[in-house]
Amino acid sequence: ILNVEQSPQSLHVQEGDSTNFTCSFPSSNFYALHWYRWETAKSPEALFVMTLNGDEKKKGRISATLNTKEGYSYLYIKGSQPEDSATYLCALPTSGSARQLTFGSGTQLTVLP
């Protein structure tokens, strides 16, 4: 069973603050790592799919890094805005032909105006 851990479970920050959270996973048999943003009453939306050790991806004020050797990924949000409030999910493919994803429990971010 693939164990994907995310921390912290929840986070409150002030508008304008930068923040980051962590996804930890077993470093053996790594294939890829997905980050999703899930706003309340909406569908989870893909942010990044990362495959290479040392990879860094960026989308606007959000960026992510990947360390497959030590088994973690960081998601950073620079200058948080209220619209960034969401649950951020990390997921990794398990073995199998259709690459089902195993999800972490998510980090619930609340950005206070």
Add this chain to the structure above:
Amino acid sequence: EPEVTQTPSHQVTQMGQEVILHCVPISNHLYFYWYRQILGQKVEFLVSFYNNEISEKSEIFDDQFSVERPDGSNFTLKIRSTKLEDSAMYFCASRVLFTGELFFGEGSRLTVL
């Protein structure tokens, strides 16, 4: 922008009743999935579907569950005899390649009384 659509958004049913959840994946996608999230728990994989057949299923996906893609567009999840513990948000997802990001619907909330 193409999107995955799910209906109904919320269904309330009595224990023992059959429920069918409907999904229309993005038209050029090849891989289809059902995931669910029981309140307060992780998003968990149920089943994947490719080339008109189930490619993987989890231990949750027992004989009470079935999936169909009857007409090349709809992708349905049927629960034959619902149990209280089936109460959850059910998400349909699809993707073009089995290595790519998942595109999720907004979910169908199932409440079993």
